[in-house]
Amino acid sequence: MKKIVLSVVLVVITVFSYAQQGEKNFIDQPYIEVTGTAELDIVPDMIYLAVTLNENDSKGKVSLETLEKKMKQRLTELGIDVTKDLTVEDLSSNFVRYFLKEKEVITSRQYILLVHDAAIAGKAIRALSEEDISNISLSKIDHSQMAQKRFDLRLEAVKAAKRKAEAMAQSIGQQIGKAVYISENQTYMPYVQSNVNARFMSDEAVSESYEPELSFKNINIKSSVNVKFILN
Numbered sequence: 001m002k003k004i005v006l007s008v009v010l011v012v013i014t015v016f017s018y019a020q021q022g023e024k025n026f027i028d029q030p031y032i033e034v035t036g037t038a039e040l041d042i043v044p045d046m047i048y049l050a051v052t053l054n055e056n057d058s059k060g061k062v063s064l065e066t067l068e069k070k071m072k073q074r075l076t077e078l079g080i081d082v083t084k085d086l087t088v089e090d091l092s093s094n095f096v097r098y099f100l101k102e103k104e105v106i107t108s109r110q111y112i113l114l115v116h117d118a119a120i121a122g123k124a125i126r127a128l129s130e131e132d133i134s135n136i137s138l139s140k141i142d143h144s145q146m147a148q149k150r151f152d153l154r155l156e157a158v159k160a161a162k163r164k165a166e167a168m169a170q171s172i173g174q175q176i177g178k179a180v181y182i183s184e185n186q187t188y189m190p191y192v193q194s195n196v197n198a199r200f201m202s203d204e205a206v207s208e209s210y211e212p213e214l215s216f217k218n219i220n221i222k223s224s225v226n227v228k229f230i231l232n
Contacts, residue, residue, distance in 0.1 A: 036161025041218035048139035054108040177230030185224040
């Protein structure tokens with residue numbers, strides 16, 4: 001029984017020793033380590049506007065339900081699907097206010113409106129302003145294919161790393177072999193409000209045909225990877 005246990009221990013030690021030797025062999029090989037980067041500008045196709053309805057804006061003359069009805073009607077006339085692209089943001093506070101029957105409580109509600117380009121955003125802001133709904137601000141911008149574009153950009157970063165390694169190796173009369181290590185660096189995408197230039201309708205309306213001049217900077221995404229290649 002003791003011999004069997006001893007044999008198992010020897011086998012484990014032998015396997016671990018081979019694993020250590022394998023790792024050591026890799027470290028002892030000459031290799032080149034490079035960083036590959038890739039960058040892409042994307043035109044946003046998901047623009048989120050925060051719209052606040054407040055009975056106080058009309059001095060209590062227009063109810064929240066009437067404001068909501070007018071808002072949905074005007075947005076529908078612009079071809080916006082309000083059942084899909086208009087959502088209530090502060091449902092929890094509305095739930096509480098439902099039980100507050102005091103007359104002095106001013107009811108308000110915030111919505112998030114999704115539009116897909118700056119032109120429609122401008123038309124929506126103008127249409128709502130005509131209904132005395134002017135408390136509108138930008139929430140964020142995004143792209144519908146962001147995940148796929150970020151994935152594709154990672155692949156481009158790896159290809160860039162390979163091209164860099166090949167050029168560096170050729171400069172000293174050598175070639176690269178297979179990649180033995182790939183690591184992605186953490187990247188951030190500051191593409192929310194800081195990337196937006198917008199001018200909203202003021203109280204002093206310029207003309208009946210006036211529409212806000214909205215322009216959105218492209219979303220800039222970056223990817224960076226570290227890759228180690230065997231150096232032949």
